[in-house]
Amino acid sequence: MSDAWLGPVDLYVIGLPSARPDPAALTALLELVDSELLRLLDLVLVTTDDHGQHTITELAAVPDQATFGIDARALQAAGLIGEDDVVELATVVPAxxxxxxxxxxxxxxRRLAARTVESGATLLGYERIPAPVVNALIDSLALDPEGLA
Known part of the structure; x- marks a missing residue:
């Protein structure tokens, strides 16, 4: 058994249609959590005023957490998103x-990561190609996206 208890972790910045979170904005995410393909580790709300000043709120401090459809106690690693990460990622949130x-x-x-470590192998590189980039490439190559499914 490996000491690795987490697989790769991704940070997503999900722009909201309004300053007031709507559970519909998290529907796809929560469906993947329910299917156990993803584990929800941490969640932070960032609001940016008209002057570009950010307010950062941990889920546990959000009044009426039911607005998100998530209970802060369900987070598997609350606090994992560091302050430096938040400050950097908040720069993309429009005023x-x-x-x-x-x-x-x-x-x-997780299993792939654990087996890699157990075998003595080392992951030497990892690169993610964002969906918009891949989709633009598919369009530019005139490939039929239905044939890729």
Whole structure:
């Protein structure tokens, strides 16, 4: 058994349609958590006023957490998103809007990560190609996206 208890962790910045979070904005995320493909580790709300000043709120401090459809006690690693991460990621949140910064474990990759460590192998590199980049490439190559499914 490996000492690795987490697979890869991704941080997502999810722009919200308004400063007031709507559970619909998290529907897809929560469906993946329910399916156990993802584990929700941490969540931070960032609001940016009209002057570009950020307010950062941990989920546990959000009044009426039911607004998110998530209970702070369900977070597997609350506090994992560090202050430096939040400050850096908050720069993409436009003035007068809000976003959620979400840390998720790619649970389906946990076994691969554990087996890699157990075998003595070392992951030497990892690169993620963002979906918009891949989709633009598919479009530019005139490939049929239905054929990729």
């Amino acid at each position: 007068g809007s809000a976003a959620l910064i979400v840390a998720v474990e790619l649970a389906y990759q």
